[in-house]
Amino acid sequence: MKLFNKNILAFSALSLAVMSCFPEQEVSEIDSPDDGAVVTITPAADYSxxxxxxxxxxxxxxxxLFDQSIDFGVVFQASSESDASDVELINPTFSAFTYTTRVGVLVLSDHNPEGAETLAFNLDASEDYGxxxxxxxSSESESVSSTVRDYDYGIVWGAEFCDQGVDIDIYLVNLAQTVGVYDGATSACPVEGGSMKSLADDTYYIVADFYASDIPVGGEGVSIPFNVLVGNNNGENHMVLESSFNSNDAGNDNRVVGFLEISGDGTAYTVYDAEGEEIGSGSL
Known part of the structure; x- marks a missing residue:
């Protein structure tokens, strides 16, 4: 028993000697999230x-300063009628080792006449998980709610004819017939025309052209109704004309359905029907 106790004492002394050879280790403090960078986001204007x-x-x-770049993005709110297809980010990356940057959210023009819609989103870095x-x-997440106004023009026709190769184009020609705008010369249904904000001051014929159809020619033909629409600054649509083409006339029929006047160095517009009667106006 005495020999056993002596062995225990000897082992304990050896252990203490070995442990005394290592310096004491300090436990590092855990960084608090509050110690991170505080980013402030300020809109450059009123975007209501x-x-x-x-x-x-x-x-x-x-x-x-960041030691790694951070990507900012758009997170849409539940009240938003616009979505990711309606915007495009400009310079969304806040570069490392810089104090300031400017981020843009471009509201895309879809060249499709439609009513005003709500764009509601937060601009923040919540999507940059890395x-x-x-x-x-405490970094800010900037909330924006905007009414997006529309100034596009286009043409629609009965949806049942979209599957039958019906191609009705829309284009603008000024009264002197020296300027033509063919944004709406496509096979889309409905036709996405163009934006009035891109037009120079002038008065334009609004022309509908029955370009093609897969409907067989014969007999009395089929009536294909169409509407030419011009969006306005009140979020409504001006219906320029309700008319129709006969399916037998594909490739051989076009007509003036109204007039579009741009004035005030591109700040105003007036829409007239085919008889020259004013049916709507607004500012651009």
Missing amino acids: SVDEGDTLWFDLSTDK YNFQLAP
Whole structure:
């Protein structure tokens, strides 16, 4: 028993000697999320009402430099009628080792006449899962709710004819017939025409052209109704004319369905029917 106790004492002494050879290890502190960079986002203007084609600019600043770049993005709110197909980001990356940047959200012009719609989103870095740990929880997430106005023109016809190769184009020609705008010369159904905001001051014929159809020619033919629409700044659609083509006339029929006047250095427009009667106007 004494020999056993002596062995225990000897082993304990050896253990203490070995442990005394290593320095004491300090436990590192855990970084608090509050120690991250605080990013402030400031809209460059009032964006409560915007037009298709406008860019919403935001100035971003940070109180601490990042060691890795951070991507900012758009997160749509439940109230938004617009979605990712309606916007495009410009310069969305906040580069490392910089204090400021400017991010743009371009509202795309779809050249499809439609009513005003709500664009509601947050601009933040929540989608950048790899690097947003650098940001403090107190960083701002800028909320925007805009009414997007539309100034497009286009043409629609009965949807049942879209599957039968019906191709009705729309184009604009000025009264002197020296300028033609053929944005709407496509096979789409409905036809996405163009934006009035891109037009020079002038008065234009609005022409509908029955370009093609897969409906067999014969007999009395089939009546194909169509509407020419011009969007306005009130979020409504001006119906320029309701008319129809006969399916037997594909490739051989076009007509003036109305007139579009652009004035005031591109700041105003007036729509007339084929008889020259005013049916609507607005500002651009």
